[in-house]
Amino acid sequence: MAAVVLIAAPGHRAAAEDPIEIFDAHLHYNWEPKPFYQLDEVLALFKKHRITGVLATSRPNTGTHALMDAKAEGLQVVPFIRPYRVRADIGSWFNDPVIFDLVQDEFKRGYYRGIGxxxxSGKAADTEMVKKTVDFAVTNNLYLHAHADDEAVEILMRHNPRAKVIWAHAGFSLAGDRVAAMLAKYPKLWGELSYRSGIVDGSGKLTPEWRTLFERYPDRFLLGSDTWVPERWASYDEIMAGYRGWLAQLPPAVAKQIAHGNARGLFAEK
Incomplete structure (x- = not known):
């Protein structure tokens, strides 16, 4: 018996030291004008950091097509339709019928799980094109990934109460009690935490406000890198280390839900 314990113990210690797996639920592999990393470099980065899933978007959608075609072992790619061809579309897509045509055409590929x-911002969400996009998502059981203030999120939900919204950055610096109120009001709203301020203090310690939020709503948060510019790819190590730093301060079950469990549940393989 003693011999068995001695042999088994090192392996158990190694497993305990493995970094918690992360589902990156806000990833851009943009091809405008060209990718920062080649596809094999991107996949190697995911493997290095134990990224086992990604919510993939790109501008244009070419980068997402490439990630889907890669079929990398041990990596779940969840593709979302980006309603942009070039960066300038950010400020006009919500009034542009051509963008809605783009969304419908991309959807014909048959593998998309969401739009965004x-x-x-604010009342910019209250347009015919946005409502058509929300209704299209609901009809086709798609999620919406919205970089939006709380007013715009409220409007999205008013367009169609059955909408499922992933709230990019969870309101950025919005007060924690307002985030909690939004989660309580909308059961189909999830907060994605890239760029989210207030989670930790200057020493990297989880703040009491956000510890309370995570423990109250352990099933409503996702992690993301938001690799929208090359600098975010270059700091991928730092981003993931930061997440793991505060995840380690939570109860293990809560940490696992936020790190990957919630995303796995939302995007279960069809």
């Missing part, structure tokens, strides 16, 4: 990330 798209940008909306």
């Amino acid at each position: 990330e798209f940008h909306l």
Whole structure:
């Protein structure tokens, strides 16, 4: 018996030291004007950081097509339709019928699970094109990935109460009690945490406000890198280390839900 324990113990210690797996639920592999990393470099980066899933978007959607075609072992790619061809579309897509045509054409590929990330501020969400996009998503059981303030999120939900919204950046610096109120009001709203301020203090310690939020709503948060510019790819190591730093301060079950469990549940393989 003693011999068995001695042999088994090192392996158990190694497993315990493995970094928690992360589902990157806000990833852009943009091809405008060209990718920062080649596809094999991107896949190697995911493997290095134990990224086992990605919510993939790109501008244009070429980068997402490439990630889907790669079929990398051990990596779940969840493709979303980006309603942008070039960066300038950020400020006009919500009034542009051509963009809605783009969304419908991309959807014909048969593998998309959502629409976004798209940008909306306040009453810019209250347009015919946005409502058509929300209704299209609901009809086809798609998620919406919205970079939006709380007013715009409210409007999205008013367009169609059955909408399922991933809230990019979870309101950025919005007060935690307002985030909690939004989660309580909308059961089909999930907060994605890239660029989210207030989670940790200057020493990297989880703040009491956000510890309470995570423990109250452990099933409503996702992690993301938001690799929208080359600098975010270059700091991927730092981004993931930052997440793991505060995840380690949570109860293990809560940490696993936020790190990958919630995304796995939302995007279960069809």
